[in-house]
Amino acid sequence: MVFLAFAPGPTETGGGSPPAILIALIAVIFVVCLIGSIANIWRRR
Structure with missing residues (x-):
């Protein structure tokens, strides 16, 4: 999933997909x- 975010997207051809930085940021969050x-679950036990 993280490797897909760093792969070159179709930005040169005007693909209209979200930029890879945004996908990586969502994945990190x-x-x-x-x-x-x-x-939190481990702290409660």
């Missing part, structure tokens, strides 16, 4: 939230 929720 999702992973950070996932790790935070797992850490």
